[in-house]
Amino acid sequence: MKKVLLxxxxxxxxxxxxVFIDVIGWNLVEGDCTTELFTCALxxxxxxxxxxxxxVDYQIDEINxxxxxxxxxxxxxxxYGFYEDAYNEKFLDLIRGFRANNKLIASICVGAxxxxxxxxxxxxxGTTYNNPVRREALxxxxxxxxxxxxxMDDQLITSWNPSTAVxxxxxxxxxxTSKANADHVRQLMGFQ
Numbered sequence: 001m002k003k004v005l006l007x008x009x010x011x012x013x014x015x016x017x018x019v020f021i022d023v024i025g026w027n028l029v030e031g032d033c034t035t036e037l038f039t040c041a042l043x044x045x046x047x048x049x050x051x052x053x054x055x056v057d058y059q060i061d062e063i064n065x066x067x068x069x070x071x072x073x074x075x076x077x078x079x080y081g082f083y084e085d086a087y088n089e090k091f092l093d094l095i096r097g098f099r100a101n102n103k104l105i106a107s108i109c110v111g112a113x114x115x116x117x118x119x120x121x122x123x124x125x126g127t128t129y130n131n132p133v134r135r136e137a138l139x140x141x142x143x144x145x146x147x148x149x150x151x152m153d154d155q156l157i158t159s160w161n162p163s164t165a166v167x168x169x170x171x172x173x174x175x176x177t178s179k180a181n182a183d184h185v186r187q188l189m190g191f192q
Contacts, residue, residue, distance in 0.1 A: 002034050002069045002176045007094060008041045008056060009114070011080030014048045016108040016165050020072040023169035023185060031185040032177055038068075040094075042085050049077040060090045065097040070172060074165075075109030075129065082110070092118040104155050106172040108165050110134055112158040116141030126158040127151045166191055 004024050006017060024037040039056040040063055046054055073095070076082030085091055091114060098105050099120040107115055112128040115121050122142035127150070128134045139145045150159045150167060155175075159168045170191070174182035186192050 001036055003067060004035060004037045004070045004072055004172070004176070005058075005063065005068045005098075006037055006039045006072045006074075007091070008039060008046055008048075008054070008074070009076055009082050009085030009088075009091065010041075010046050011076040011078070011082035011085070012046075012048050012074045013076050013109065013162065014050070014052060015162055016074030016076075016111070017048070019108075019165040019169040020074070020106075020172070022189070023166070023173050026189055027173055027177065027181070027185050030188050031173075032181045034177060035173065037072075042088060042090060046085075047080065049080045049082070051080070060094055063094060065094070065101050065103065068098075068103065070104035070106065070176060071095065071098040072169075072172065073105070073107040073111035073114065075107070075111040075113075075162075083113075086111075086114040087117055095120055099156075102155065104157070104172060104175055106157040106168055108159050108168050109161050112143075113137055113141075115156065115158065116143050121153075121156060121158070124156055125151050125153040126156065127160045128158060130160045 040058045041056045095118040
């Protein structure tokens with residue numbers, strides 16, 4: 001079984017998190033049945049953007065990187081405190097741990113910024129929310145910012161806004177299973 005860890009910061013964007021939950025879940029039930037998803041945050045109860053409350057499966061201190069095959073990071077809103085968690089050293093260390101173990105890391109929108117701050121994207125190609133402030137921040141972390149919807153460089157996936165979310169989640173599924181399986185799940189979910 002391939003395990004995906006969904007890393008959530010306070011203020012995460014619900015839609016961007018849900019696509020990973022749904023795509024990996026659809027695969028568990030209707031695809032090749034080889035993927036599971038677990039949620040993780042700095043604390044047990046967190047809030048998304050727009051103040052929805054969530055209870056996660058694990059706190060960061062409980063995670064053993066070797067138990068997982070991939071990390072997924074949705075973006076979020078600054079006004080809801082996203083960067084307070086996303087730039088927390090424990091949050092960044094977990095990202096570094098996945099990279100040090102050569103695991104897949106997929107982010108959506110500003111989920112690329114904690115990847116950049118952690119150093120895993122330094123010298124790599126990437127993208128983030130198509131806003132000059134966010135792109136300059138990513139570039140400031142030593143990332144070659146590419147102006148395209150999804151960028152993959154050395155098992156690191158970044159994307160530029162919520163419209164890319166489904167495609168990022170399906171790309172992650174493809175890399176964990178196969179293109180044929182991801183296409184099958186895409187079709188079952190009605191995205192073809």
